Amino acid sequence: MRANVTARRAAGTPIGAVGAPAGSADGAAVVLDAERANLAALLAALGDGMLERLAGAVASARTVAVVGFRNGYPVALHLRTQLAQARPGVRLAPQPGQSLAEDLVGLGAGDLVVVCAFRRRPPGLRAALAAVVESGASLVVVGDPSARSILPPDAGDALVGFVPCPVAAPGAFDSYAAAMTFVALLASAVLGADLRAGRGRVSAIDRAYRALGETE
Structure with a gap:
């Protein structure tokens, strides 16, 4: 029973994990320790120039499509x-009521697709990653460590990077702090990456916010 519960929790099923902390000071300390471990693992994965490589790919791409389903959607x-x-030409895919295939058609060299692939993923995501590579676009995959298993084996240089963001938490639900x-x-x-252009865009957006009365 204990092994079954642990396995289901590791797959992302939101059930009370064995030894899950209660809502107490001691329980909060356990959660804090888990978050520190997750963040440390993320920062280690972004070392050796990985963060700079990812930022350069995003900044220089012709267009950027950010894809997310289920648990990956809020992150995307x-x-x-x-x-x-920070830059123009960034869109969320798929749009509400649309299929991802419609957004993948027309991608090519110079475009970048960032896929947020966290556990409890839809089964078609593996084929979607392969389709991105086949299109000639570049690919970044962000997900929990298990997402490494869906990376296209023949991606080659098309795969700019895989960023493992641990989501394991001592409670019933995954944590997306990392x-x-x-x-x-x-x-x-x-x-x-282009601070002058970025600041100019931020200022322009801020002026638009004020003109439209969209923010306080």
């Missing part, structure tokens, strides 16, 4: 929102 949505502050930290780090690095 936030990433698209942040990258759109994933959202990666979003902030990547968006900041993209903005810094």
Whole structure:
């Protein structure tokens, strides 16, 4: 029974894990330790120039499509929102009510697709990654460590990088603190890749916000 519960939790099923912390100070300390470990693993994965390589690919791409399904969708949505502050030509795919295939048609050399692939992924995502590579576009995959298993084996240089963002948590649900930290780090690095252009775009967006009364 214990092994079955642990295996299901490791696959992303939101059930109480064995030894899950209660809502207490001691339980909060366990959660904090887990988050520190997840963030440390993320930062290690972004070392050796990986973050700079990813930021350069995003900054120089003709267009950027950010893809996310299920648990990956909130991460993809936030990433698209942040990258759109730093550069033009960033879109979320697929659009509501549309299929991903419609967004993949027309991709080619010079385009970049960032796929947020966290566990409990739809089965068609593996084929989607292969389709991106076949199109000639570049690919970045962001997901929990298990997403490494769906990377196209023949991606070659088309795969700019795989970013493992651990989501393991001592409670019943996965934690996306590492994933959202990666979003902030990547968006900041993209903005810094061409700081003058990035600041100009941020200022233009801010003026538009004020003109339309969309933010306080």
